[in-house]
Amino acid sequence: MVFTIQNTDVKQKDADRAVVVAITSRAVFESGAGDGDDVYGVGVAFQLLKALQRVNERLLEENPAESLLFDVVLITTDSQQQQQSSNIISSTRHYGLEISRFCFSSEEDFIESLQNNNVQLFLTTDKNEASQASQKGVLSALLDQQVALCPSDQLRVVFCGDAAIQPDTDTMLASRRAAQSFWAQLGEMQRRFSLNDSPLCFVLLTSHGGRESCVGSMLTLHSSGVSVDEAYCLAGAPRGPILSLLQPHFMLEE
Template identity: 30%
Template sequence: MSEIKPEDKTATDKNEEEQDWEAAKAFFESLKTKAPRPPKPQNAVTIAVSSRTLFNMVAERKIFVDEGVEKYVAFQVEHESDPLKPGPAFPFVKALMNVNTRLRNLYPDSEELFDIVLMTNNHAQVGVRLINSINHYGLTIERFCMTGGKSPIGYLKAYMTNLYLSKSADKVTEAIEEGIAAATMFMSRQESDLSDTQLRVAFDGDAVLFSDESEIIVKKHGLDTFFEHEKKFENKPLAQGPLKCFLEALGKLQRKFYAKNERLNCPIRTFLVTARSAASSGARVLKTLRSWGLEIDEALFLAGAPKGPLLQKIRPHIFFDDQMFHIEGANELGTISAHVPYGIGQKYNKGKLIEEPKKEDCYKK
Protein backbone atom coordinates (compact mmCIF):
# COMPACT_ATOMS: atom_id res chain seq x y z
CA MET A 1 0.00 0.00 0.00
CA SER A 2 1.67 3.17 -1.14
CA GLU A 3 1.73 6.56 0.46
CA ILE A 4 -0.73 9.01 -0.98
CA LYS A 5 0.91 11.82 -2.85
CA PRO A 6 -0.64 14.68 -4.78
CA GLU A 7 -0.87 14.27 -8.51
CA ASP A 8 1.97 15.64 -10.62
CA LYS A 9 1.43 19.27 -11.53
CA THR A 10 2.97 21.59 -14.04
CA ALA A 11 5.16 24.47 -12.91
CA THR A 12 2.36 26.88 -13.82
CA ASP A 13 -0.16 24.96 -11.70
CA LYS A 14 2.25 24.94 -8.76
CA ASN A 15 2.92 28.66 -9.07
CA GLU A 16 -0.80 29.42 -9.19
CA GLU A 17 -1.39 27.20 -6.16
CA GLU A 18 1.38 28.96 -4.23
CA GLN A 19 -0.11 32.32 -5.14
CA ASP A 20 -3.52 31.18 -3.92
CA TRP A 21 -2.06 30.05 -0.60
CA GLU A 22 -0.08 33.26 -0.17
CA ALA A 23 -3.26 35.25 -0.81
CA ALA A 24 -5.16 33.16 1.73
CA LYS A 25 -2.32 33.56 4.23
CA ALA A 26 -2.31 37.34 3.76
CA PHE A 27 -6.08 37.40 4.25
CA PHE A 28 -5.92 35.47 7.53
CA GLU A 29 -3.10 37.68 8.80
CA SER A 30 -5.08 40.81 7.92
CA LEU A 31 -7.89 39.67 10.21
CA LYS A 32 -5.64 40.15 13.26
CA THR A 33 -7.11 37.06 14.87
CA LYS A 34 -5.39 35.10 17.62
CA ALA A 35 -6.72 31.84 16.20
CA PRO A 36 -4.00 29.79 14.44
CA ARG A 37 -4.40 29.61 10.69
CA PRO A 38 -4.75 26.20 9.01
CA PRO A 39 -1.54 24.80 7.51
CA LYS A 40 -1.18 23.99 3.84
CA PRO A 41 -2.47 20.44 3.25
CA GLN A 42 0.75 19.36 1.54
CA ASN A 43 2.72 20.25 4.68
CA ALA A 44 0.26 18.95 7.27
CA VAL A 45 -0.62 15.55 8.69
CA THR A 46 -4.31 15.56 7.81
CA ILE A 47 -6.73 13.66 10.03
CA ALA A 48 -10.26 13.35 8.63
CA VAL A 49 -12.92 12.49 11.20
CA SER A 50 -16.61 11.84 10.66
CA SER A 51 -19.19 13.73 12.71
CA ARG A 52 -20.25 10.50 14.44
CA THR A 53 -16.71 9.78 15.61
CA LEU A 54 -16.06 13.31 16.81
CA PHE A 55 -19.42 13.57 18.57
CA ASN A 56 -21.83 11.12 20.18
CA MET A 57 -24.77 11.18 17.78
CA VAL A 58 -26.46 7.92 18.74
CA ALA A 59 -29.81 9.58 19.49
CA GLU A 60 -29.68 11.64 16.31
CA ARG A 61 -28.74 8.58 14.28
CA LYS A 62 -31.79 6.75 15.64
CA ILE A 63 -34.03 9.55 14.38
CA PHE A 64 -32.42 9.28 10.96
CA VAL A 65 -32.90 5.50 10.82
CA ASP A 66 -36.41 5.41 12.29
CA GLU A 67 -37.95 8.59 10.88
CA GLY A 68 -35.91 9.54 7.83
CA VAL A 69 -33.64 12.33 6.70
CA GLU A 70 -36.19 15.18 6.83
CA LYS A 71 -37.03 14.57 10.50
CA TYR A 72 -33.34 14.16 11.24
CA VAL A 73 -32.36 17.48 9.65
CA ALA A 74 -35.30 19.25 11.32
CA PHE A 75 -34.22 17.89 14.71
CA GLN A 76 -30.64 19.03 14.19
CA VAL A 77 -31.76 22.52 13.16
CA GLU A 78 -34.11 22.74 16.14
CA HIS A 79 -31.28 21.78 18.50
CA GLU A 80 -28.43 23.57 16.76
CA SER A 81 -27.70 25.63 19.89
CA ASP A 82 -27.32 22.46 21.98
CA PRO A 83 -23.72 21.18 21.88
CA LEU A 84 -23.32 17.56 20.88
CA LYS A 85 -21.63 15.29 23.41
CA PRO A 86 -18.06 14.08 22.76
CA GLY A 87 -17.64 10.92 20.69
CA PRO A 88 -14.86 8.32 20.50
CA ALA A 89 -12.49 10.48 18.43
CA PHE A 90 -12.88 13.53 20.67
CA PRO A 91 -9.97 12.78 23.08
CA PHE A 92 -7.75 11.91 20.12
CA VAL A 93 -8.55 15.23 18.43
CA LYS A 94 -7.87 17.14 21.66
CA ALA A 95 -4.51 15.38 21.93
CA LEU A 96 -3.67 16.34 18.33
CA MET A 97 -4.40 19.96 19.18
CA ASN A 98 -2.09 19.80 22.20
CA VAL A 99 0.73 18.51 19.99
CA ASN A 100 0.11 21.41 17.60
CA THR A 101 0.43 23.87 20.47
CA ARG A 102 3.82 22.43 21.39
CA LEU A 103 4.95 22.46 17.75
CA ARG A 104 3.93 26.08 17.29
CA ASN A 105 5.88 27.06 20.39
CA LEU A 106 9.02 25.40 19.03
CA TYR A 107 8.50 26.27 15.35
CA PRO A 108 6.32 29.40 15.09
CA ASP A 109 6.47 29.55 11.29
CA SER A 110 6.26 25.83 10.54
CA GLU A 111 3.23 24.30 8.86
CA GLU A 112 4.19 20.73 9.68
CA LEU A 113 1.24 20.27 12.01
CA PHE A 114 -1.84 18.13 12.43
CA ASP A 115 -4.75 19.45 10.38
CA ILE A 116 -8.15 18.10 11.40
CA VAL A 117 -10.90 17.92 8.78
CA LEU A 118 -14.53 17.15 9.54
CA MET A 119 -15.54 14.71 6.80
CA THR A 120 -19.25 13.91 6.89
CA ASN A 121 -22.13 12.98 4.63
CA ASN A 122 -24.40 15.23 6.68
CA HIS A 123 -26.57 17.84 5.01
CA ALA A 124 -25.15 21.36 5.05
CA GLN A 125 -28.02 22.53 7.30
CA VAL A 126 -26.68 20.24 10.03
CA GLY A 127 -23.38 22.08 9.75
CA VAL A 128 -24.54 24.87 12.04
CA ARG A 129 -24.91 22.49 14.97
CA LEU A 130 -21.57 20.90 14.18
CA ILE A 131 -19.87 24.30 14.05
CA ASN A 132 -21.53 25.39 17.28
CA SER A 133 -20.41 22.18 18.99
CA ILE A 134 -16.84 22.57 17.73
CA ASN A 135 -16.72 26.15 18.97
CA HIS A 136 -18.30 25.16 22.29
CA TYR A 137 -15.41 22.79 23.01
CA GLY A 138 -12.75 25.09 21.58
CA LEU A 139 -11.67 22.66 18.87
CA THR A 140 -9.49 23.92 16.03
CA ILE A 141 -11.29 22.48 13.01
CA GLU A 142 -11.52 24.87 10.09
CA ARG A 143 -11.92 22.50 7.14
CA PHE A 144 -15.31 20.85 6.61
CA CYS A 145 -16.59 18.52 3.93
CA MET A 146 -20.37 17.96 4.09
CA THR A 147 -21.62 15.86 1.20
CA GLY A 148 -25.39 15.85 1.75
CA GLY A 149 -25.96 12.10 1.86
CA LYS A 150 -23.25 11.07 -0.59
CA SER A 151 -20.15 9.16 0.45
CA PRO A 152 -17.27 11.54 1.28
CA ILE A 153 -14.60 8.98 0.37
CA GLY A 154 -13.98 10.54 -3.03
CA TYR A 155 -12.83 13.74 -1.33
CA LEU A 156 -10.23 12.14 0.95
CA LYS A 157 -7.40 12.27 -1.57
CA ALA A 158 -8.26 15.86 -2.49
CA TYR A 159 -7.83 16.76 1.18
CA MET A 160 -4.51 14.84 1.20
CA THR A 161 -5.78 12.69 4.06
CA ASN A 162 -3.26 10.76 6.15
CA LEU A 163 -5.87 9.07 8.35
CA TYR A 164 -9.65 8.72 8.09
CA LEU A 165 -11.77 7.76 11.11
CA SER A 166 -15.43 6.85 10.74
CA LYS A 167 -18.24 4.89 12.39
CA SER A 168 -19.10 3.33 9.03
CA ALA A 169 -17.23 0.10 8.32
CA ASP A 170 -18.25 0.30 4.66
CA LYS A 171 -16.75 3.75 4.21
CA VAL A 172 -13.57 2.71 6.02
CA THR A 173 -13.21 -0.35 3.79
CA GLU A 174 -13.72 1.85 0.74
CA ALA A 175 -11.04 4.26 1.96
CA ILE A 176 -8.53 1.45 2.56
CA GLU A 177 -9.20 0.12 -0.92
CA GLU A 178 -8.32 3.61 -2.18
CA GLY A 179 -4.96 3.38 -0.39
CA ILE A 180 -5.89 5.65 2.52
CA ALA A 181 -5.17 4.75 6.14
CA ALA A 182 -8.57 4.33 7.80
CA ALA A 183 -10.31 2.67 10.72
CA THR A 184 -13.76 2.23 12.23
CA MET A 185 -13.97 3.78 15.70
CA PHE A 186 -15.68 2.33 18.75
CA MET A 187 -16.46 4.06 22.02
CA SER A 188 -15.02 2.34 25.08
CA ARG A 189 -17.50 0.86 27.53
CA GLN A 190 -15.96 2.66 30.48
CA GLU A 191 -14.15 5.94 30.85
CA SER A 192 -10.39 6.16 31.27
CA ASP A 193 -8.16 9.02 32.34
CA LEU A 194 -6.14 9.89 29.26
CA SER A 195 -3.03 12.03 29.14
CA ASP A 196 -3.58 15.74 28.58
CA THR A 197 0.03 16.34 27.60
CA GLN A 198 0.99 13.36 25.41
CA LEU A 199 -0.70 11.84 22.36
CA ARG A 200 -0.53 8.06 22.73
CA VAL A 201 -1.19 5.85 19.73
CA ALA A 202 -1.09 2.04 19.88
CA PHE A 203 -0.84 -0.18 16.81
CA ASP A 204 -1.24 -3.87 16.21
CA GLY A 205 1.40 -5.23 13.84
CA ASP A 206 0.23 -7.72 11.22
CA ALA A 207 -2.49 -6.41 8.89
CA VAL A 208 -2.20 -2.95 10.49
CA LEU A 209 1.37 -1.62 10.26
CA PHE A 210 2.46 -4.61 8.18
CA SER A 211 0.74 -6.63 5.48
CA ASP A 212 -1.15 -9.80 6.37
CA GLU A 213 1.37 -12.08 4.63
CA SER A 214 2.54 -13.69 7.88
CA GLU A 215 -0.96 -13.89 9.30
CA ILE A 216 -2.04 -15.85 6.22
CA ILE A 217 0.54 -18.50 7.10
CA VAL A 218 -0.71 -18.70 10.70
CA LYS A 219 -4.31 -19.10 9.61
CA LYS A 220 -3.62 -21.64 6.86
CA HIS A 221 -0.68 -23.63 8.20
CA GLY A 222 -0.48 -23.08 11.96
CA LEU A 223 2.00 -21.57 14.40
CA ASP A 224 4.90 -23.98 13.87
CA THR A 225 5.02 -23.23 10.14
CA PHE A 226 4.67 -19.53 10.93
CA PHE A 227 7.64 -19.58 13.32
CA GLU A 228 9.76 -21.40 10.73
CA HIS A 229 8.73 -18.91 8.06
CA GLU A 230 9.54 -15.87 10.20
CA LYS A 231 12.94 -17.28 11.15
CA LYS A 232 13.74 -18.05 7.52
CA PHE A 233 12.74 -14.57 6.33
CA GLU A 234 13.87 -12.65 9.41
CA ASN A 235 16.00 -10.31 7.32
CA LYS A 236 13.37 -9.73 4.65
CA PRO A 237 11.20 -6.72 5.53
CA LEU A 238 7.48 -7.29 5.69
CA ALA A 239 5.35 -5.46 3.16
CA GLN A 240 3.62 -2.38 4.50
CA GLY A 241 0.09 -2.45 5.85
CA PRO A 242 -2.68 0.16 5.74
CA LEU A 243 -1.49 2.17 8.79
CA LYS A 244 2.24 2.26 8.02
CA CYS A 245 2.02 5.70 6.43
CA PHE A 246 0.28 7.12 9.49
CA LEU A 247 3.06 5.84 11.77
CA GLU A 248 5.49 7.43 9.33
CA ALA A 249 3.65 10.76 9.62
CA LEU A 250 3.77 10.57 13.42
CA GLY A 251 7.48 9.85 13.25
CA LYS A 252 8.05 12.92 11.09
CA LEU A 253 6.51 15.13 13.77
CA GLN A 254 8.33 13.31 16.58
CA ARG A 255 11.66 14.08 14.94
CA LYS A 256 10.86 17.79 15.08
CA PHE A 257 10.81 17.50 18.88
CA TYR A 258 13.97 15.40 18.90
CA ALA A 259 15.74 18.12 16.90
CA LYS A 260 15.02 20.52 19.76
CA ASN A 261 16.38 18.07 22.36
CA GLU A 262 12.82 17.22 23.43
CA ARG A 263 12.96 13.44 23.00
CA LEU A 264 12.31 12.75 26.68
CA ASN A 265 9.52 15.31 26.72
CA CYS A 266 7.99 14.46 23.34
CA PRO A 267 4.18 14.87 23.27
CA ILE A 268 3.79 11.92 20.87
CA ARG A 269 4.36 8.33 21.98
CA THR A 270 3.79 5.24 19.86
CA PHE A 271 3.25 1.63 20.90
CA LEU A 272 3.38 -1.69 19.07
CA VAL A 273 1.02 -4.14 20.79
CA THR A 274 1.22 -7.46 18.98
CA ALA A 275 0.14 -11.03 19.65
CA ARG A 276 3.47 -12.21 18.22
CA SER A 277 6.07 -13.89 20.42
CA ALA A 278 9.30 -11.95 20.82
CA ALA A 279 11.79 -14.83 20.61
CA SER A 280 9.96 -16.78 17.90
CA SER A 281 8.81 -14.04 15.54
CA GLY A 282 9.64 -10.62 16.97
CA ALA A 283 12.95 -9.93 15.25
CA ARG A 284 11.43 -9.64 11.78
CA VAL A 285 8.99 -6.99 12.98
CA LEU A 286 11.69 -4.84 14.57
CA LYS A 287 14.01 -5.24 11.59
CA THR A 288 11.17 -4.25 9.25
CA LEU A 289 10.60 -1.02 11.17
CA ARG A 290 14.34 -0.36 11.10
CA SER A 291 14.46 -0.92 7.34
CA TRP A 292 11.69 1.65 6.93
CA GLY A 293 13.63 4.17 9.01
CA LEU A 294 10.83 4.22 11.58
CA GLU A 295 10.96 4.08 15.35
CA ILE A 296 8.37 2.75 17.76
CA ASP A 297 8.66 3.98 21.34
CA GLU A 298 7.46 0.81 23.03
CA ALA A 299 7.15 -2.69 21.56
CA LEU A 300 5.07 -5.21 23.49
CA PHE A 301 5.03 -8.84 22.36
CA LEU A 302 2.18 -10.69 24.09
CA ALA A 303 2.61 -14.21 22.69
CA GLY A 304 -1.13 -14.61 22.31
CA ALA A 305 -2.14 -13.09 25.66
CA PRO A 306 -5.13 -10.70 25.77
CA LYS A 307 -4.31 -7.12 24.82
CA GLY A 308 -6.97 -5.41 26.94
CA PRO A 309 -5.18 -5.46 30.33
CA LEU A 310 -1.95 -4.10 28.86
CA LEU A 311 -3.77 -1.38 26.93
CA GLN A 312 -5.49 -0.44 30.17
CA LYS A 313 -2.03 0.44 31.52
CA ILE A 314 -0.91 2.25 28.36
CA ARG A 315 -4.14 4.27 28.10
CA PRO A 316 -3.78 5.25 24.43
CA HIS A 317 -6.01 7.84 22.82
CA ILE A 318 -6.55 5.31 20.06
CA PHE A 319 -5.65 1.65 19.49
CA PHE A 320 -5.67 0.14 15.98
CA ASP A 321 -6.25 -3.58 15.42
CA ASP A 322 -7.55 -5.74 12.57
CA GLN A 323 -9.23 -8.33 14.83
CA MET A 324 -12.63 -7.47 16.29
CA PHE A 325 -12.16 -9.69 19.34
CA HIS A 326 -9.10 -7.60 20.30
CA ILE A 327 -11.15 -4.44 19.76
CA GLU A 328 -13.95 -5.77 21.96
CA GLY A 329 -11.55 -6.86 24.68
CA ALA A 330 -9.89 -3.45 24.70
CA ASN A 331 -13.22 -1.61 24.76
CA GLU A 332 -14.46 -3.58 27.76
CA LEU A 333 -11.48 -2.33 29.76
CA GLY A 334 -11.79 1.31 28.74
CA THR A 335 -9.60 1.64 25.63
CA ILE A 336 -10.91 3.66 22.69
CA SER A 337 -10.27 1.38 19.74
CA ALA A 338 -10.39 1.50 15.97
CA HIS A 339 -10.91 -1.52 13.74
CA VAL A 340 -8.84 -1.82 10.56
CA PRO A 341 -10.87 -4.05 8.20
CA TYR A 342 -7.95 -5.41 6.24
CA GLY A 343 -6.45 -8.80 5.46
CA ILE A 344 -7.26 -12.44 6.02
CA GLY A 345 -8.27 -11.83 9.63
CA GLN A 346 -11.61 -10.48 8.42
CA LYS A 347 -12.55 -14.04 7.47
CA TYR A 348 -11.98 -15.31 11.01
CA ASN A 349 -13.56 -14.78 14.42
CA LYS A 350 -11.47 -15.65 17.47
CA GLY A 351 -9.21 -17.74 15.28
CA LYS A 352 -12.02 -19.73 13.66
CA LEU A 353 -12.97 -19.43 10.01
CA ILE A 354 -16.31 -17.73 9.54
CA GLU A 355 -18.42 -20.09 7.50
CA GLU A 356 -19.88 -18.55 4.39
CA PRO A 357 -23.48 -19.48 3.55
CA LYS A 358 -23.91 -22.24 1.02
CA LYS A 359 -24.98 -21.11 -2.42
CA GLU A 360 -28.38 -22.75 -2.13
CA ASP A 361 -28.97 -20.95 1.18
CA CYS A 362 -28.60 -17.59 -0.54
CA TYR A 363 -31.92 -18.12 -2.30
CA LYS A 364 -33.86 -19.07 0.81
CA LYS A 365 -36.15 -16.49 2.34
Protein backbone atom coordinates in the same frame (compact mmCIF):
# COMPACT_ATOMS: atom_id res chain seq x y z
CA MET B 1 -22.57 15.27 -3.75
CA VAL B 2 -19.63 16.65 -1.76
CA PHE B 3 -19.11 20.19 -0.50
CA THR B 4 -16.55 21.69 1.85
CA ILE B 5 -16.62 24.68 4.20
CA GLN B 6 -13.35 26.21 5.33
CA ASN B 7 -13.17 27.16 9.00
CA THR B 8 -12.25 30.84 9.02
CA ASP B 9 -11.63 30.71 12.80
CA VAL B 10 -8.55 28.54 12.26
CA LYS B 11 -5.30 29.38 10.51
CA GLN B 12 -5.07 27.03 7.55
CA LYS B 13 -2.12 24.62 7.44
CA ASP B 14 0.53 24.31 4.72
CA ALA B 15 -1.04 21.96 2.20
CA ASP B 16 2.35 20.59 1.12
CA ARG B 17 3.55 19.73 4.63
CA ALA B 18 0.52 19.15 6.85
CA VAL B 19 -0.56 15.68 7.96
CA VAL B 20 -4.24 15.53 7.04
CA VAL B 21 -6.43 13.58 9.47
CA ALA B 22 -10.15 13.17 8.77
CA ILE B 23 -12.58 12.29 11.56
CA THR B 24 -16.30 11.61 11.22
CA SER B 25 -18.54 14.10 12.97
CA ARG B 26 -20.44 11.22 14.60
CA ALA B 27 -17.24 10.34 16.46
CA VAL B 28 -16.61 13.91 17.61
CA PHE B 29 -20.13 15.06 18.52
CA GLU B 30 -23.26 13.49 19.94
CA SER B 31 -26.31 15.14 18.39
CA GLY B 32 -28.81 16.66 20.80
CA ALA B 33 -26.81 16.14 23.97
CA GLY B 34 -24.95 19.38 24.45
CA ASP B 35 -24.92 22.58 26.51
CA GLY B 36 -27.46 24.40 24.38
CA ASP B 37 -29.74 24.21 21.36
CA ASP B 38 -26.88 24.88 18.94
CA VAL B 39 -24.09 22.94 20.70
CA TYR B 40 -23.65 19.17 20.52
CA GLY B 41 -22.29 17.00 23.31
CA VAL B 42 -18.81 15.56 22.88
CA GLY B 43 -18.27 12.11 21.38
CA VAL B 44 -15.64 9.42 21.71
CA ALA B 45 -13.06 11.26 19.55
CA PHE B 46 -13.06 14.48 21.58
CA GLN B 47 -9.99 13.59 23.65
CA LEU B 48 -8.22 12.40 20.49
CA LEU B 49 -8.79 15.78 18.87
CA LYS B 50 -7.42 17.55 21.93
CA ALA B 51 -4.33 15.32 21.82
CA LEU B 52 -3.74 16.19 18.14
CA GLN B 53 -4.03 19.87 19.04
CA ARG B 54 -1.57 19.40 21.87
CA VAL B 55 1.01 17.98 19.45
CA ASN B 56 0.52 21.00 17.18
CA GLU B 57 0.92 23.38 20.12
CA ARG B 58 4.15 21.72 21.20
CA LEU B 59 5.53 21.73 17.65
CA LEU B 60 4.85 25.45 17.36
CA GLU B 61 6.42 26.06 20.77
CA GLU B 62 9.58 24.38 19.50
CA ASN B 63 9.48 26.28 16.20
CA PRO B 64 6.86 29.02 15.50
CA ALA B 65 7.50 28.56 11.77
CA GLU B 66 6.79 24.79 11.89
CA SER B 67 4.70 23.57 8.95
CA LEU B 68 4.61 19.83 9.75
CA LEU B 69 1.36 19.93 11.71
CA PHE B 70 -1.82 17.89 11.99
CA ASP B 71 -4.54 19.29 9.74
CA VAL B 72 -7.95 18.04 10.91
CA VAL B 73 -10.94 17.67 8.58
CA LEU B 74 -14.41 16.83 9.88
CA ILE B 75 -16.38 14.48 7.61
CA THR B 76 -20.18 14.42 7.90
CA THR B 77 -22.27 11.79 6.11
CA ASP B 78 -25.17 11.79 8.59
CA SER B 79 -28.15 13.47 6.86
CA GLN B 80 -29.54 14.83 10.13
CA GLN B 81 -26.24 16.47 11.08
CA GLN B 82 -25.87 17.84 7.56
CA GLN B 83 -29.19 19.63 7.97
CA GLN B 84 -27.74 21.13 11.16
CA SER B 85 -24.33 22.08 9.77
CA SER B 86 -24.39 25.37 11.67
CA ASN B 87 -24.60 23.36 14.91
CA ILE B 88 -21.46 21.45 13.99
CA ILE B 89 -19.59 24.68 13.33
CA SER B 90 -20.97 26.26 16.52
CA SER B 91 -19.97 23.20 18.54
CA THR B 92 -16.45 23.32 17.11
CA ARG B 93 -16.14 26.97 18.15
CA HIS B 94 -17.68 26.29 21.57
CA TYR B 95 -15.14 23.59 22.45
CA GLY B 96 -12.18 25.38 20.86
CA LEU B 97 -11.46 22.56 18.41
CA GLU B 98 -8.83 23.19 15.75
CA ILE B 99 -10.72 21.85 12.73
CA SER B 100 -9.64 23.33 9.40
CA ARG B 101 -12.45 22.16 7.12
CA PHE B 102 -15.95 20.73 7.30
CA CYS B 103 -16.81 18.25 4.54
CA PHE B 104 -20.39 17.18 3.88
CA SER B 105 -21.19 14.25 1.62
CA SER B 106 -23.56 11.35 1.13
CA GLU B 107 -22.60 7.96 2.51
CA GLU B 108 -21.90 6.86 -1.06
CA ASP B 109 -19.53 9.76 -1.78
CA PHE B 110 -17.50 10.12 1.42
CA ILE B 111 -14.47 8.45 -0.21
CA GLU B 112 -14.42 11.33 -2.69
CA SER B 113 -14.24 13.81 0.19
CA LEU B 114 -11.24 11.92 1.62
CA GLN B 115 -9.47 11.92 -1.73
CA ASN B 116 -10.27 15.59 -2.46
CA ASN B 117 -8.65 16.59 0.83
CA ASN B 118 -5.60 14.32 0.44
CA VAL B 119 -6.45 12.59 3.71
CA GLN B 120 -3.60 10.51 5.14
CA LEU B 121 -5.51 9.03 8.08
CA PHE B 122 -9.26 8.44 8.37
CA LEU B 123 -10.78 7.84 11.81
CA THR B 124 -14.33 6.58 12.30
CA THR B 125 -16.56 4.58 14.61
CA ASP B 126 -18.14 2.80 11.63
CA LYS B 127 -16.41 -0.47 10.68
CA ASN B 128 -17.90 -0.39 7.17
CA GLU B 129 -16.59 3.14 6.52
CA ALA B 130 -13.12 2.15 7.73
CA SER B 131 -13.14 -0.89 5.44
CA GLN B 132 -14.28 1.09 2.40
CA ALA B 133 -11.57 3.72 2.91
CA SER B 134 -8.88 1.06 3.37
CA GLN B 135 -9.92 -0.63 0.15
CA LYS B 136 -9.33 2.68 -1.64
CA GLY B 137 -5.83 2.97 -0.18
CA VAL B 138 -6.67 5.45 2.59
CA LEU B 139 -5.11 4.51 5.93
CA SER B 140 -7.98 4.03 8.38
CA ALA B 141 -8.49 3.25 12.04
CA LEU B 142 -11.60 2.26 13.95
CA LEU B 143 -12.44 4.18 17.13
CA ASP B 144 -14.35 2.74 20.07
CA GLN B 145 -15.70 3.94 23.41
CA GLN B 146 -12.31 3.36 25.06
CA VAL B 147 -10.92 6.37 23.16
CA ALA B 148 -13.14 8.71 25.20
CA LEU B 149 -11.17 7.74 28.33
CA CYS B 150 -7.73 8.45 26.87
CA PRO B 151 -5.71 11.37 28.27
CA SER B 152 -5.30 14.37 25.98
CA ASP B 153 -1.84 15.56 27.06
CA GLN B 154 -0.05 12.98 24.89
CA LEU B 155 -1.07 11.36 21.60
CA ARG B 156 -0.73 7.59 22.10
CA VAL B 157 -0.58 5.41 18.97
CA VAL B 158 -0.38 1.63 18.95
CA PHE B 159 1.16 -0.13 15.94
CA CYS B 160 -0.15 -3.67 15.55
CA GLY B 161 2.70 -5.76 14.12
CA ASP B 162 0.58 -8.73 13.02
CA ALA B 163 -0.41 -7.39 9.61
CA ALA B 164 2.88 -8.61 8.18
CA ILE B 165 1.59 -12.20 8.27
CA GLN B 166 -1.38 -11.34 6.04
CA PRO B 167 -1.27 -12.11 2.27
CA ASP B 168 -0.07 -9.31 -0.02
CA THR B 169 -3.17 -8.54 -2.08
CA ASP B 170 -3.30 -5.35 -4.17
CA THR B 171 -5.52 -3.77 -1.51
CA MET B 172 -3.11 -4.73 1.24
CA LEU B 173 -0.15 -3.32 -0.68
CA ALA B 174 -1.93 0.00 -1.31
CA SER B 175 -2.88 0.25 2.36
CA ARG B 176 0.66 -0.60 3.43
CA ARG B 177 2.13 2.12 1.22
CA ALA B 178 -0.29 4.63 2.73
CA ALA B 179 0.64 3.42 6.21
CA GLN B 180 4.37 3.71 5.62
CA SER B 181 3.98 7.25 4.30
CA PHE B 182 2.01 8.22 7.40
CA TRP B 183 4.51 6.51 9.73
CA ALA B 184 7.32 8.51 8.14
CA GLN B 185 5.51 11.76 8.93
CA LEU B 186 4.87 10.67 12.50
CA GLY B 187 8.53 9.77 12.84
CA GLU B 188 9.56 13.19 11.57
CA MET B 189 7.30 14.83 14.14
CA GLN B 190 8.72 12.56 16.84
CA ARG B 191 12.27 13.70 16.10
CA ARG B 192 11.32 17.28 16.94
CA PHE B 193 11.19 16.35 20.64
CA SER B 194 13.42 14.86 23.28
CA LEU B 195 12.72 11.32 24.47
CA ASN B 196 11.66 12.47 27.94
CA ASP B 197 9.39 15.33 26.91
CA SER B 198 7.40 14.29 23.87
CA PRO B 199 3.67 14.78 23.20
CA LEU B 200 3.83 11.60 21.08
CA CYS B 201 4.03 8.04 22.37
CA PHE B 202 4.39 5.09 19.99
CA VAL B 203 3.75 1.53 21.16
CA LEU B 204 4.35 -1.69 19.23
CA LEU B 205 2.07 -4.62 19.94
CA THR B 206 2.40 -8.10 18.41
CA SER B 207 -0.30 -10.64 19.22
CA HIS B 208 1.26 -13.62 17.44
CA GLY B 209 4.77 -15.03 17.08
CA GLY B 210 7.66 -14.69 19.44
CA ARG B 211 10.47 -12.25 20.09
CA GLU B 212 11.76 -12.46 16.51
CA SER B 213 8.38 -11.32 15.15
CA CYS B 214 8.33 -8.36 17.52
CA VAL B 215 11.91 -7.37 16.62
CA GLY B 216 11.11 -7.66 12.90
CA SER B 217 8.11 -5.34 13.26
CA MET B 218 10.22 -2.90 15.28
CA LEU B 219 12.83 -2.81 12.53
CA THR B 220 10.13 -2.23 9.91
CA LEU B 221 8.88 0.80 11.82
CA HIS B 222 12.43 2.03 12.39
CA SER B 223 13.10 1.86 8.64
CA SER B 224 10.16 4.25 8.19
CA GLY B 225 11.59 6.65 10.78
CA VAL B 226 9.47 5.67 13.79
CA SER B 227 11.17 4.93 17.11
CA VAL B 228 9.06 2.77 19.42
CA ASP B 229 8.70 3.95 23.03
CA GLU B 230 7.26 0.65 24.28
CA ALA B 231 6.94 -2.85 22.79
CA TYR B 232 4.82 -5.81 23.88
CA CYS B 233 4.95 -9.36 22.52
CA LEU B 234 1.76 -11.16 23.57
CA ALA B 235 2.57 -14.52 21.93
CA GLY B 236 -1.08 -15.45 21.50
CA ALA B 237 -2.48 -13.86 24.66
CA PRO B 238 -5.57 -11.62 24.26
CA ARG B 239 -4.67 -7.98 23.67
CA GLY B 240 -7.73 -6.47 25.36
CA PRO B 241 -6.19 -6.24 28.86
CA ILE B 242 -2.98 -4.56 27.70
CA LEU B 243 -4.88 -2.13 25.47
CA SER B 244 -7.04 -1.07 28.42
CA LEU B 245 -3.83 -0.21 30.28
CA LEU B 246 -2.08 1.49 27.35
CA GLN B 247 -5.14 3.61 26.48
CA PRO B 248 -4.17 4.37 22.86
CA HIS B 249 -6.07 6.97 20.90
CA PHE B 250 -6.01 4.71 17.86
CA MET B 251 -4.31 1.58 16.57
CA LEU B 252 -2.58 1.21 13.20
CA GLU B 253 -1.79 -2.01 11.40
CA GLU B 254 1.93 -2.49 10.75
